[in-house]
Amino acid sequence: MLSDHDQKILPRCPRLGHEITFGYCRRETGGRPCRLILNCWWEQFDVRGFLQAHLPEDEMAQVEQAHAAAPPAKIVSLMEIIDQAAQRISGEKPGGASG
Numbered sequence: 001m002l003s004d005h006d007q008k009i010l011p012r013c014p015r016l017g018h019e020i021t022f023g024y025c026r027r028e029t030g031g032r033p034c035r036l037i038l039n040c041w042w043e044q045f046d047v048r049g050f051l052q053a054h055l056p057e058d059e060m061a062q063v064e065q066a067h068a069a070a071p072p073a074k075i076v077s078l079m080e081i082i083d084q085a086a087q088r089i090s091g092e093k094p095g096g097a098s099g
């Protein structure tokens, strides 16, 4: 069943920075798998084989295409950290006082 591994937990999502379940990763992109699902889950179980067995062919092809195009996980993690820092900085207005 497609939901068989949904309760499995990854200690840290490289994009969100916290614990996450396979169920989330499997539906992260509008109900479809996150583009990094093969990168993130291959050490936990045979995620490619599992998805191949359960996803329609066109969805699996998208997963493989996304995997081929995805940057390495460490780069993704760095990009997310930089993005979060940029958002924090842009939210902090210099000077504090208006006028």
Ligand code: SF4
Pocket: 010, 012, 013, 014, 015, 016, 020, 024, 025, 028, 034, 035, 036, 037, 038, 040
């Ligand atoms: S597959 Fe996507 S949502 Fe899941 S842990 Fe990896 S980056 Fe995060």
